[in-house]
Amino acid sequence: MILAGGLGTRLLPLTKKTPKPMLLLGKKPILEHLIEWNKKNGVKSFVLCVSHLRKTIEDYFGDGKRFGVTIEYAVSKQPLATAGQLKTAEQFIDDTFVCMYGDSIFDFSLRNMIKQHKAKKAFVTMSLNEYKTNLAYGVIETSKTGKVVGWSEKPEIKANVNMGCYVMEPKVLSLIPKNKPYGMDDVIKKAMKNKKLVTSFITKKGFTDIGNKESYMKANQEHIEKQDKK
Secondary structure, three states: OOOOOOOOOHHOOOOOOOOOOEEEEOOEEEEHHHHHHHHHOOEEEEEEOOOHOOOOHHHOOOOHHOOOOOOEEEOOOOOOOHHHHHOHHHHHHHOOOOEEEEEEEOOOOOHHHHHHHHHHOEEEEEEEEEEEEOOOEEEEOOOOOOOOEEEEEEEEEEEEEEEEEEEOOOOHHHHOOOOHHHHHHHHHHHHHHHOOOOOEEEEEEOOEEOOOOHHHHHHHHHHHHHHHHO
């Protein structure tokens, strides 16, 4: 399942006539890169969850035969957020499936992630990226009385961030309301509250988020440079 129905407002005016997943990365749309990556990892059957400017996507990919895969479409008439969009594909789901956002590029072992999900008998497995950044300020530690006890100048902080690629069991769909905007974070929290096993697959590389114009331009430039080196 690839969620490809967002409005792409943070990428305007680039997305005024082009859906975000169809923006070019090098010579191919983001969505084509995603399909190729999935295919490389053994996934050959796709449902594209579409809405905004969906004809552009449908006309380009068709039934998928040209790309050596099978493609079907789940259509929503309005933006439904991430999980709400996934719900529109319910009729296609009857076994363990992969779900991902259509505005990121991945380069980790999805095959290993699926294998781990099955071995742990998980309900949901989330892909996480070990993200590092430096704070722009000096961080001051204080005691309860206000005494300064430490100073770290522009420290590096680490956190595991959500990459937007999941392996899920079909029953996850029962946690999502129909025809209503609903976030994937709400689904995961609800699953944990219901004592379902939510596990993680952590990678230090293999993730490019294309959320706004700056990140898109950077990703496109990096992709072109990478291709030039080949």
